Amino acid sequence: MDKRKSVPDGTGSSPVTLYGEFKLVGNRKVRCAVSLTEKELIVQRLTAAPVERNKVVLSLRDCVGCRAHHKDGTADPAAYFSAYFYPPKRRWVSSGVSRQRIEQSFRLDALQEPRANQEEAEKWARAVRERSARQRRLRDGMLMSELPRPFRMMLLVNPQSGKGQALTLYNNYIQQMLNEANVQHTLIITEWQNHARELVREADLSQWDALVIMSGDGLLYEVINGLLERPDWEEAIRTPLGVLPGGSGNALAASIHHYSGASPVCSEELLVSCGFLLCKGLVSHMDLVSIHLSSSPRLFSFLSLAWGFIADVDIESEKYRHIGAVRFTIGTLVRLASLRIYKGRLAYLPVAEDGNNRTIHCNNQASSVSPASLLCRPSSNSPCQNTFYNSCHSNNSLTSRRSESTSSKCTTNALPGPPDSLLPPLDQALPSDWVVVQEEDFVLMLAMYQSHLAEDLLMAPDATLNDGFIHLFYIRAGISRIALLRLLLAMEKGAHLAANCQHLVHTKVRALRLEPFSPKGIITVDGEVVEYGPVQAEVHRGLARLISG
């Protein structure tokens, strides 16, 4: 059966390493010539019709799994093997491409002995799996790290996320894909806010190869913060994370879909795409950003920090949650109708030309620091004269600011998680190499570390998973409603940066500080409301690991 021959009408890209002739499951009358190369599974029906019409060539890059099986409790001596593919296919009704499931199942009955048929089926299933794993690991000529097989996954599903359909989506799409890929998973349905955070804070992580959420971005925010609250945070945050879109925004899911090189898709197609990437199990590093607020503990963020128009729309549209992602459109129109100006002070540490930024001690002296050295208290002898405070408020005496700051502590050091080497305490003046934005009237401030802010908002088109940048956007006051609407519409395809709008500023930074002036307002981190008031942030390049295909 295994004749190891070249198939004369193969694709010619690589030689056939395994060949067999089997019956097609579902149509036993049809026999097929099945050839396996290093890159493809080629199935050719042995009928009189012209060859090209009878041939299916499936790339092993698109294969999530292959298994051998037989029919229990029957006298049938045959064995079977089934391979599962999710190739990108052109849509029928609209332009674009989405992944669609193809199963190829074969019946092996050439031998009398059921055991011999089973062994042959297992040999094929193993060969398909091994070759598709090799194809997965080699992406763009680069060797990617891969989760072990089979991998054990904790899958946290928020039944309330989005339109409340995450569990149904799991049942309809994901369960089957995970079984096909032989991913062992334990399903945990979250029951209250912070349930996921508590679970991962206490979990025995040696039991899991990956922690995956099926929800909106809020549940991943909980998982990341839960991991970084552990005493063993350094090891814990290395646990590969995964996302399956089940919320209304699904920004990280849309970002990893975008990084995979795929074109925009609708929600259910995004779910299949992310399910496929999850089954492939390729792991990359992902940037995290530490966030300091006045009196709350330090937080970690994987997506965004927002103030002004976008934060308001996100939170004010919560009341339309039942209608899904359309809530953002309605929220945008409502807020546009009564456009607000947000007053505050914004400063940032730009990305240095050489790509490196100096680090500071708590006393603002520039040098590289060890975590232990950050345990110091801020010095009253700061050498930095051109500070955030004194450059913006010349009537505020530096001395009085300094006396305030000497009472503050470097709060990061008492907590688990990496120390922040670029940030002085929040109530202390900023170093001289920070840029202070001259304007103090804004329509919005948005710091992004991934490409998408929502499924249909490509905010930072050139962002990558671990570029080490905070992509800082702000829109100055004075923009007309119509110009703002045009910008927001352009964001859908990431065209806003080319729109030449004088009011929009985009820059790449390592750290930032925002000090809103109004006593009330909304600040969001990864779409979740946090304490309103002064806030600062620093990026930690590649701190987390994400299954991203």
Ligand SMILES: Nc1ncnc2c1ncn2[C@@H]1O[C@H](COP(=O)(O)OP(=O)(O)OP(=O)(O)O)[C@@H](O)[C@H]1O
């Ligand atoms: N069973 C539950 N009941 C109520 N809230 C929950 C439950 N499980 C999780 N949560 C909370 O729901 C909040 C929203 O979740 P999530 O962000 O994942 O969904 P979403 O808001 O619909 O999606 P998106 O952020 O994409 O808009 C999170 O803060 C999470 O803590």
